[in-house]
Amino acid sequence: NxxxxxxxxxxxxxxxxxxxxxxxxEELESAIEGIVASLSEMQTAxxxxxxxxxxxxxxxxxxxxxRGSAANxxxxxxxxxxxxxxxxxxxxxxxxxTDRTYCRAEVxxxxxPGRATDYTQTVGYFYNYECDGGWNADVNHNEVAAEDGxxxxxxxxxxxxxxxxxx
Numbered sequence: 001n002x003x004x005x006x007x008x009x010x011x012x013x014x015x016x017x018x019x020x021x022x023x024x025x026e027e028l029e030s031a032i033e034g035i036v037a038s039l040s041e042m043q044t045a046x047x048x049x050x051x052x053x054x055x056x057x058x059x060x061x062x063x064x065x066x067r068g069s070a071a072n073x074x075x076x077x078x079x080x081x082x083x084x085x086x087x088x089x090x091x092x093x094x095x096x097x098t099d100r101t102y103c104r105a106e107v108x109x110x111x112x113p114g115r116a117t118d119y120t121q122t123v124g125y126f127y128n129y130e131c132d133g134g135w136n137a138d139v140n141h142n143e144v145a146a147e148d149g150x151x152x153x154x155x156x157x158x159x160x161x162x163x164x165x166x167x
Contacts, residue, residue, distance in 0.1 A: 057111075061111060069107055081165075082162070085108075086142065087145070091103040103165075107163060108159065146159075
């Protein structure tokens with residue numbers, strides 16, 4: 001009987017809410033649809049921001065790896081650049097196609113998502129290569145050939161970069 005009373009009270013409360021609203025049910029449904037659509041757009045935009053930030057973090061890791069691979073640390077009056085490594089190409093040849101025509105190194109970097117929780121935890125890997133080889137031609141390590149969201153799903157994929165300088 002208590003449950004029947006609770007149900008009756010809920011029905012009465014619901015009826016009073018319906019009576020207190022202005023406008024039609026159609027207007028309310030339309031407003032709800034607009035809110036749902038806005039939330040969906042915001043979720044899509046946030047997902048793209050997450051992907052873009054992950055790629056940026058990878059690019060910064062590539063730049064740091066290039067910096068560490070340059071014998072003189074990348075000194076000079078011009079900035080150095082980092083470009084994605086193309087499968088089957090040599091970084092010597094790829095750098096020649098840019099305004100920083102001299103290759104300093106080829107690097108491959110990989111990192112794991114999430115914050116480290118231990119000082120001995122491996123959070124990433126790297127390789128350094130010479131500029132004159134077509135090293136590690138696995139297509140999965142080619143950023144340009146990757147799908148946009150691959151950066152979020154590949155826990156241990158290496159991406160390769162050419163480290164280019166003016167001289």
